[in-house]
Amino acid sequence: MIDPAPTMTEAEADSYRDRFVAHLSQTVPGRKEFVVASASGCWVTTTDGRSYLDMTSGIGVANVGHCHPDVVAAITAQAARYSHVNVYGRFVVPEQVEMVERLVSVAGGLDMAYLTSSGAESTECALKLARKHTGRPKFVAFERSYHGRTLGALSVSWREEWRKPFEPLLEEVAFAPYDDLAAAAAVIDEHTAAVIVEPIQGEGGIRVPSDDFLPGLRRLCDEAGALLIIDEVQGGMGRSGQWFAHQHWGVLPDIITTAKAVGGGLPLGAVLARSEVFETFTDPPLSHLTTMGGNPVACAAGIAAFDIIADGLLDHVDSVGEHLRGALRGLAADFGGLVVDVRGKGLWNAIELSVDANPVVRRLQELGVLVGSVLNQSGTIRIMPPLVISVAEVDQFVAALRTVLAAVAAQEGTAA
Numbered sequence: 001m002i003d004p005a006p007t008m009t010e011a012e013a014d015s016y017r018d019r020f021v022a023h024l025s026q027t028v029p030g031r032k033e034f035v036v037a038s039a040s041g042c043w044v045t046t047t048d049g050r051s052y053l054d055m056t057s058g059i060g061v062a063n064v065g066h067c068h069p070d071v072v073a074a075i076t077a078q079a080a081r082y083s084h085v086n087v088y089g090r091f092v093v094p095e096q097v098e099m100v101e102r103l104v105s106v107a108g109g110l111d112m113a114y115l116t117s118s119g120a121e122s123t124e125c126a127l128k129l130a131r132k133h134t135g136r137p138k139f140v141a142f143e144r145s146y147h148g149r150t151l152g153a154l155s156v157s158w159r160e161e162w163r164k165p166f167e168p169l170l171e172e173v174a175f176a177p178y179d180d181l182a183a184a185a186a187v188i189d190e191h192t193a194a195v196i197v198e199p200i201q202g203e204g205g206i207r208v209p210s211d212d213f214l215p216g217l218r219r220l221c222d223e224a225g226a227l228l229i230i231d232e233v234q235g236g237m238g239r240s241g242q243w244f245a246h247q248h249w250g251v252l253p254d255i256i257t258t259a260k261a262v263g264g265g266l267p268l269g270a271v272l273a274r275s276e277v278f279e280t281f282t283d284p285p286l287s288h289l290t291t292m293g294g295n296p297v298a299c300a301a302g303i304a305a306f307d308i309i310a311d312g313l314l315d316h317v318d319s320v321g322e323h324l325r326g327a328l329r330g331l332a333a334d335f336g337g338l339v340v341d342v343r344g345k346g347l348w349n350a351i352e353l354s355v356d357a358n359p360v361v362r363r364l365q366e367l368g369v370l371v372g373s374v375l376n377q378s379g380t381i382r383i384m385p386p387l388v389i390s391v392a393e394v395d396q397f398v399a400a401l402r403t404v405l406a407a408v409a410a411q412e413g414t415a416a
Contacts, residue, residue, distance in 0.1 A: 007037045013047045039066035042386045042393055044370065055371045055385045055397055060202070060234045063261035064308045065386040071264040071304045078300035086291060095299035100270070102306045103262075106243040107272045108252050114278065115294030116269035119233035119259035120148025123196075125271045126255045127152045127170075128288055130194035130227045132280045138172040138191040140184065140226075144204030145175075147196060147231055147257075156196050158204075179209040181216040188220050194227040194255070195220070199246035202234035205380045206350035208343055214249040227254040227277075233269070234348075237261035238309045238387055241318045241346030248345065264305030266298040309387070317387050320394060321346040324383070327398040335405050338412065340379070347387055353379040355412060360404050367400045 008016075013035040020032055035047045042065060045051045057063060064071060078095065085091050100113040107113075116122045127139065141147070141156040148154065154163055155170035163169060174187040178201060188195060195217055201207040214230075221228040228251075235245030236258035242248055244256060254277060259269030281287040325342060328351055332339040341352035353360065356378045364371055372382035385393070 008047045010048065041065040042389050051368065053369045053393060053397055055369060055383050057384050057386050060239060060260045060384055062265055063237050063239065063387045064264060064305045065388040068308060070308055071301050074300040074304035075297055078297045083297050084295060093294065093296055095296045095303065096294045099299040099302050102303065103270055103272060107256060108247065110256060110272040110274055112273060112275045112278050114271045116259065116271065116290055117267045117292050118269055120150045120153045121290065121293065122233060122257035122259050122269040122271050123147045123153040124150055125288055126229050126257050129255060129273065129277060129281065130229060132287065133277050134193045134227060136191055136193035138193055139170065140174050140176060140187050140192055140195040142178040142197055143175055144178055144201050144207065145198060146203035178207060179213045181213060184217060185220055188224045188226060190224060192224055192226040194229045196229040196231060198231045198235065200235055200240060200345060200348060203374065205374045206344050206348055206382060208345060211249060214246055214251045218251050229253060229255040229257065232256050232258040233260055238314050238317055239346055239348045239384065241314055241321060245345065262302050263298045264301035266301045268298040268302050313387055317346045320389060320391060323391055324394050325349060327394065331402060331405060335409055338405055338409050347385055349383045351381050353381065355379065355408060357381045360408060363404045364400055367403065369397055369400045
């Protein structure tokens, strides 16, 4: 745990809160509680000197922890060499080559990548690629899915309250219930360019499918001549205990989208596919383009983060993830009327409560622990800490959660 001195007075912190609201466009209303001073490993420290155990990884970004020294060193060294070059294909950027080679080495047969800056940008690239490669207009997605907030990505994301204000979106999109092969088969047809699916639904509440779902989707896509896009934006880079979460089911997609943790804390994403699929982007030239995707400093950070994960971290994810789920199941046994489900893989987990989770989230924050809730699913708590978390830190989280659940159980009259 880190414990640095506060970096500003409370008056200075209040000034930043006021200026934040005054000048940064707000999509989440309200004055912000924290002003960040520093972050390291699994901990975030605010300007009032309090440290918080981050069980969110900054929404799945800080897989190797905040400010890992290897990542910081890579960023510093690269920034001193050059931070950006891009003249429409005239330069080879070695950091891009090194980053892509690492990604394709763990992609199970997909031999080429296109570098982006974010998950939504990866989704947009994948949708365009699928349409151009197949010549078909339709996409199939799933209920509770989330693939980003840009117009194409939003078109294949499920929640109506996010979609409706921006309609009309892409017209030919069909949604099927997640983990329902019969329903998927009913909407996948000869007009389908691609099926896009999260191997484990993240924003949908860390929902793990049955073992036949992803292999069944692969078969349905093959039969219809459609591409299978697997969204690994949240699940990639070791989150589930595999490099990509779909690898638990032995499925090879046509396209993988990823981002978040790829850049080790900096904006970096990728779209992975076979070279013959990407060939469609060369006719005509510049069928797709990004200025900042594959930024050299972000790639240097991503290379360092990848190498940290490759150095035995996946085994750590498996063992610590099992320890975490075992502890959560213990809470479910002790608070059976309150904790109704524990689910997940690796360090990508959720607990489902029979009551609104938001007061639990707020009380944990008061105890120095940051967890996530799921919008429109009031009982779900998301638990996705940095992959470098220790057993002792997991136990610290579970102890805090036990304290909060005991208080809620007493208040609700639920036996513990």
